[in-house]
Amino acid sequence: MTKTGYFASFAALMGATWLLAGCFDDSDPAAAAVQNDRIRVAMLQPPRSGLTPLSDDAFKLSRWSTAETLVTLNSVGEAQPALALSWQQLTPTRWQVILRQGVKFHDGQMLNAAAVVNALTAANSAAPKPRILDGVKWQMATEGEYTLSITTQQPDPLLPQRLSSPQLAILSPLAYGSGHGVDPVNHGSGPYVLTHVDGTSSATLERFADYWGEKASASGIDVSFVPDGTARAAALRSGKADIVEAIPVAQAPLLDPERVHEVPMPRTNTLYLNTRTGITQDPAIRAAIRSAINRQQIVDNVYEKRADIAQGLLGPALPWAAQLRTPPTNRIQPAAISGQQITLATFSDRTELPEVAVYLAQQLTAAGFSVKQVVREYSQIESDALAGKFDAFILSRATVLDSGDPLAYLYSDFACDGSFNIAQLCQPAIDAALKQAAVIPAGHERRVAIMQVEKMILATDAAIPMLHERVIQGESQRVIAAIRDPRERSLIDSNTRIQAE
Structure with missing residues (x-):
């Protein structure tokens, strides 16, 4: 310096x-x-x-x-008691929830079934709805002072995990109905x-x-x-x-190492390749791009070694993923590259992504590609990315949403009708595997099915995971x-x- x-x-x-x-x-x-x-x-x-x-x-x-929720999640995403002591699926669409007794809200009100129904009804009728309730329709009813039922329009095996979302926290009835939104001050538990x-x-x-x-x-x-x-x-x-949230990578070396703690995030930096149009619709070209990527160089130089090299779409923030992962087999052999042009795009809102693009462009150029880079603000590039206007797109993507389950992310990004399918991927076998996994209750069997979906996606080279990000927490x-x-x-x-x- x-x-x-x-x-x-x-x-x-x-x-x-x-x-x-x-x-x-x-x-x-x-x-x-x-x-x-x-x-x-x-x-x-x-x-x-x-x-x-x-x-x-x-x-x-x-x-x-x-603020507290009815249930919490353990490290592998299994639902654990919190304000709710237990829950039971009575039919494919009807659940019964038993509440903890003796819980007092900060304003002196007591937790009971009516208070929970009131809070969940407010969330269900909010505009916009909490993200965890997208596409979900349910009805709640009290069945006793500390018992309530939740009836869903469609079977929902992840309902207990859904109830763990902080957006479904249960506040005192006095927090609602003021005409000024929901007031959490003095109304939690x-x-x-x-x-x-x-x-x-x-x-x-x-x-x-x-x-x-x-x-x-x-x-x-x-x-x-x-x-x-x-x-x-x-x-x-x-x-x-x-306690300090999210210390920037550049600041971490300036601090006492004993005060800096890196936490794996359920967020993967991934290169999405267009499988529908352009040169990347050729699986052999996608395989050549995969072979050209040097993940270690990106982790060392962009993230200053404060990230984890990706072995799959799901990283170390999901501790079960690596244990259940099996690598794709019979992958397509890379094509010979001699000057083919590829358009590589990303957005500038996350400061590390344009730098990742620079290193990727260098690596692809060394492999024989001619690379054109496009970098814009996210709001100005998202629609083009979703429309498939780029050959390759770098995205930092959260892989676990509010339920603690990664299947929603896999469906959104890789199903034929996925709402965030930048890769334009559409394979009936992957769709069938996604639907099969979706009806399995939370637990080991569902996790095995999820990893089978990941294996199938990786075999297409539609998405090339590069690294898993960490958040740096100061204490x-x-x-x-x-x-x-x-x-x-x-x-x-x-x-x-x-x-x-």
């Missing part, structure tokens, strides 16, 4: 530190003593929808342990009470003394929303924050038991605390 560059970076870092000082002000000794066991968090994105649980803001409420939200700047939570489960170890949580990555890293370095030396969750649903729970000094 040049001297000028060094001082410019230093100035930016110092500016970020001063920026954070206003967010985490401990200049008052008395206030500092009171706040000594409070957890200070610097988060990436501010609320977009007033922290309503019917939006993506729901994941913030979940990560702060203030978790170990922390959301007491105050300062627009898109900060949020304050306090320990809930009447929590039904293990009481929170910390007295409260102080959240600041800090979109600037340099500022978030500076907050960790200066001791202004105890100060004061914090104990912060949660490192690949699904980004959990961050702080009752056991997360600040160690005594």
Whole structure:
């Protein structure tokens, strides 16, 4: 780094530190003593929808342990009791749910079947609906004080997993019907009470003394929303924050390695190849592209070794995938390449993707292709990508949606009528395998079927997985038991605390 560059970076870092000082002000000794066991968090994105649980803001409420769902998911995506103690499928379309008793909402109301039906009805009738309910039609009814039924229009073997979505959090009845959306302030049921939200700047939570489960170890949580990555890293370095979301790759080497934790994400950087038009409709050309890709070079140079080389579409955030994966067999041999032109496209909104495109272009050129690159903002390129106007498209794609199950992603991207089928892939055998997997209940058999679908897709070379991304989480030396969750649903729970000094 040049001297000028060094001082410019230093100035930016110092500016970020001063920026954070206003967010985490401990200049008052008395206030500092009171706040000594409070957890200070610097988060990436501010609320977009007033922290309503019917939006993506729901994941913030979940990560702060203030709003709770009927069920949670374990590491392999199996449903576990939370506000619901048990559930039973009575018929292919009717489920019965038994609730936990003695749960008090933060405003003093008690959890019962009527409160749950009220919350789920609000989600079902919202416009737009929570993402987890796309294409889902159901009806809820109380069957007793702590028992309710859910009837679906079509059989839904993933209904328990669906109920784990933070967008289906159960709030007190007083949170709904105000005419101003759903208000989560003082209306959750978790170990922390959301007491105050300062627009898109900060949020304050306090320990809930009447929590039904293990009481929170910390007295409260102080959240600041800090979109600037340099500022978030500076907050960790200066001791202004105890937990920091999404530290940029470029900032991680500047921090104490013991304070930096990499968490595999269910997100795969994939090269989609057009199977319907252009030169990539030839399977041998697609095989040649697969053979030309040097994944290690991209991981080392673009992601600074903070990513995992992909062996398939589903990565280490799904720990069962590698155990059940078998590689495709009898693959097409690569074609000889001698100057064939390929159009390689991606978008600029994710800063690493244009750089990935540069390395891919170099690799393909070395293999004999003539490469034309197209890079635009996502909003300006999505329609062309979905219409199949490019030979190849680089996409960072979430492989697990809100149910914790990857089948929805596989269907969306690779079924004949998939809504996000950039590869334009349409093979009846893959569609049949997708439909077969969809009716299998959650568990080992369903996971085996999902991996068979992955194997079939990989054999087509319609999608070439390159790497699996990680999120970098920062934790100060004061914090104990912060949660490192690949699904980004959990961050702080009752056991997360600040160690005594």
